Amino acid sequence: MTNILKIKDLSYKVNNLLILKNITFDIKEGSFVSIVGPLGCGKTTLLKIINNSNNKTISTSFVFQKTNLLPWLTVKQNIELPWVLEKLAKKVIRQKTEQILKITNLSEFVDFYPDKLSEGMKQLVSIARSMASDSKLLLWDEPFASLDILSREMMNQKALDIYQLSKKTIILTTHSVSEAVYLSSKVIVLSKRPASIKTQIQIPFSYPRSFSLMQTLQFQALCQQVRKNIQIGLN
Numbered sequence: 001m002t003n004i005l006k007i008k009d010l011s012y013k014v015n016n017l018l019i020l021k022n023i024t025f026d027i028k029e030g031s032f033v034s035i036v037g038p039l040g041c042g043k044t045t046l047l048k049i050i051n052n053s054n055n056k057t058i059s060t061s062f063v064f065q066k067t068n069l070l071p072w073l074t075v076k077q078n079i080e081l082p083w084v085l086e087k088l089a090k091k092v093i094r095q096k097t098e099q100i101l102k103i104t105n106l107s108e109f110v111d112f113y114p115d116k117l118s119e120g121m122k123q124l125v126s127i128a129r130s131m132a133s134d135s136k137l138l139l140w141d142e143p144f145a146s147l148d149i150l151s152r153e154m155m156n157q158k159a160l161d162i163y164q165l166s167k168k169t170i171i172l173t174t175h176s177v178s179e180a181v182y183l184s185s186k187v188i189v190l191s192k193r194p195a196s197i198k199t200q201i202q203i204p205f206s207y208p209r210s211f212s213l214m215q216t217l218q219f220q221a222l223c224q225q226v227r228k229n230i231q232i233g234l235n
Helices: 043-053 075-085 090-104 119-130 149-166 177-183 211-215 217-233
Strands: 003-014 017-028 032-036 060-063 137-141 169-173 186-190 197-202
Touching (some): 003 043, 017 043, 017 197, 032 043, 043 060, 043 137, 043 169, 060 119, 075 090, 075 119, 090 119, 119 149, 149 169, 149 177, 186 217, 197 217, 211 217
Antiparallel strands (some): 186 197
């Protein structure tokens, strides 16, 4: 696979406070990469820099920790909004929307407004909208953080379905080590601020994946490896 993104020696300051220090990594096209690290280390900042710096070369879509759906639009209208703003033909919009609704299993909710949806369903609509405009790189900033455990597990499986069906490249930030290992083809571990990369761990499991994977010794060993490196990054 070819690289869709390459970051080299990235450092970033805010008001003379060093947030990121000499960050270097690459992302293969079609891969699912998770970024983990201590609280406040700069994961979201890194994602925003990727989003801002690549708009002219790579089409990106950003999903925030809190949903930003427009409350006066239905699920279908929220998903279609990027294409409407691009002034695509109605026939093209309809075809693209039908495809995304099929991938995300949201067809039954097309006429619902956001206030009628659970938090998990709202985030699923946000993820569906992130697939608009033919974005090649999806940036997901802890989209499942506010969900309860059962809802989060359901959304993890939905995320894998979307990944496999869409063939897009995804970068996810998360505080959940098991989530990162379960979803990803690679996990990048950041240190405390100023964040540097402690390690990059390739995840060997093939797709599709099921929750039974989490019970295996190899999965648990990889989770322990990630946790150990996060702990090292705190020192």
